[in-house]
Amino acid sequence: MKTVKVQYRVKPGFAETNKANISKVMQELRELNDDGIKYSAFTCGDGQTFIHLAMFSDESGQQKLNGLDSFKNFQAALKESEPVEPPKPELLELVDSTYEIF
Numbered sequence: 001m002k003t004v005k006v007q008y009r010v011k012p013g014f015a016e017t018n019k020a021n022i023s024k025v026m027q028e029l030r031e032l033n034d035d036g037i038k039y040s041a042f043t044c045g046d047g048q049t050f051i052h053l054a055m056f057s058d059e060s061g062q063q064k065l066n067g068l069d070s071f072k073n074f075q076a077a078l079k080e081s082e083p084v085e086p087p088k089p090e091l092l093e094l095v096d097s098t099y100e101i102f
Contacts, residue, residue, distance in 0.1 A: 001102060002062060003092040006052040008078070009085040015048050018081070021074040022050075028070040036102065037061040048084070057102040 010018050022041045029039055036057035043050055056062045065071055078087070094101070 001094065002056045002059065003094060004052075004054045004056075004062075004089055005092055006054075006087050006089045007049065007085075008083050008087040009046075009049045010078070010081060010083050012048060014081040014083075015043070018050065018074075018078065019043075021070075021077050022052075024070040025068065025074050028068050029065070032064065032068075034061060034064060037065060038101065039065065055101060 026039070026041075029037060038055040039052070040054075041050060041052045054062070054065065056065075
């Protein structure tokens with residue numbers, strides 16, 4: 001299993017556009033219906049800081065996510081918006097969970 005957390009902060013005027021772009025990624029992931037990909041996105045209290053949490057049962061899940069047109073478009077739009085704090089990816093290691101992830 002691979003888990004990636006990405007955090008970044010956008011300019012105030014880009015937050016709603018970013019949410020819409022994230023929703024397009026989520027829709028395409030739902031259509032893909034791959035049980036080996038768990039993906040969630042959150043905003044912090046300031047409404048401008050985003051946290052994405054992606055869990056993959058194996059490496060192919062991350063490759064599928066990265067290959068989605070909606071994900072490529074999301075990444076391009078985010079980069080073009082010149083975020084206040086650029087995306088910072090972190091690999092996480094699961095210690096334990098109260099539920100089965102994969």
